[in-house]
Amino acid sequence: MSDFHDAFHRALDGPPDGLSPWLTLDARGLAGLSVYRNTATRGRIEALAANYPTVVQVVGEEWFTGAARAFGRQHPEADAVLAACGEAFPSFLTTFPPAQSLPYLAPMARLDRAWTEAHLAPDDGPGPLHPSARLFRFGWSVPALWLAHRYPDQSGAAMRWAPETQAILIHRPQDGVRARLLTEAEWTVLDSIRRGLTRGAVMARVLIEHPHRDYADLMAELTAWGVLYSQPEQTP
Known part of the structure; x- marks a missing residue:
């Protein structure tokens, strides 16, 4: 089962080909995977927001959600566990284009x-x-x-x-x-x-x-x- 779990975790952020030994990659299978992807993405965004509440207050939920999605694409292996989520997020904000007009955001x-x-x-x-x-x-x-x-x-x-x-x-x-x-x-x-x-x-x-x-x-x-x-x- 560990091989399946590893392949499933990779498929949440990339191509689903690695799941072919366990999952039929037809329209139904891909639709089901999409549900899991959306759930995982939402969980990561919520965990990131919980760890950076001041940033959320400053920029608002919509802006933060966009930044969190971009962060997730650059750091696909980010752990959704609340305590571990987003360690690299402050560094990410220093190079995130929409944050360049907000010089206080990364240090906050x-x-x-x-x-x-x-x-x-x-x-x-x-x-x-x-x-x-x-x-x-x-x-x-x-x-x-x-x-x-x-x-x-x-x-x-x-x-x-x-x-x-x-x-x-x-x-x-x-x-x-x-x-x-x-x-x-x-x-x-x-x-x-x-x-x-x-x-x-x-x-x-x-x-x-x-x-x-x-x-x-x-x-x-x-x-x-x-x-x-x-x-x-x-x-x-």
Whole structure:
């Protein structure tokens, strides 16, 4: 049966010739296959929309459906399982012609994807960052715009598109995924830890780049958010 399942899966996105050992490829057989194709396509579009709700809000269902169909043609092996669907969708939007006039769309899709990854991340990891933590920094107000659609009550959420450097943290400290804009000092600490800098190196960056912020206070704040397990290790 595995050979049949593999052939059937390929036939959903391409020529049905591989099904000839099991299916009579007459008008009736092809009509039945068409029903399955339509059902599979609809399922993939719905799964993609569930993983990219902010993109759907921005462009509308009709536009999104067209984009999802085009994405499916380029990525025919895309998994319709909700958790796995559309990993390459943000990259696809960077080259999708109708999206070229919407420069905020692909980065917003990246944040939608990060939300899904944070939601599915394990509860525990080697640290010091929580395994769900996703960090981004943009030269435009993508984070504020994304928050305005996904977390409209969050501080910093704003329906604007401007050349403003913004950083954002998406993580799941407990049961729910959270997102927040980061100050430059908060970004410096989290990005430094993500890149594996030692405690001394992180402290030095804070002292040099943000002399008005206290390192200990920053670490206490980030730990209270649930994004840090512990401080990075100091070198011997």
